[in-house]
């Protein structure tokens with residue numbers, strides 16, 4: 001399930017440091033080390049899935065868990081219910097770590113799509 005040289009797999013297995021804000025059986029939420037908003041978190045499935053295009057039918061539990069974690073994180077941010085969720089898929093879309101992750105941005109108005 002883990003990829004040896006993947007930074008997110010290392011964070012999930014606690015062999016690399018990160019600021020973990022929430023976690024459950026399927027996903028982990030950490031602070032982005034280069035925040036683009038007052039609240040910038042990453043929601044990462046605990047299975048090494050490269051991108052949305054690589055999702056298999058059996059990965060539905062992870063796909064759903066990403067959105068459920070976003071709901072939970074929104075509830076944690078009192079007064080900051082609004083959030084933007086971004087998933088970059090592939091180099092051309094700006095993906096930097098090739099382990100599926102969802103950016104959770106909140107705390108300022110971000111209108112670009």
Ligand SMILES: [Zn+2]
Nearest residue numbers: 006009048099
């Ligand atoms: Zn990984």
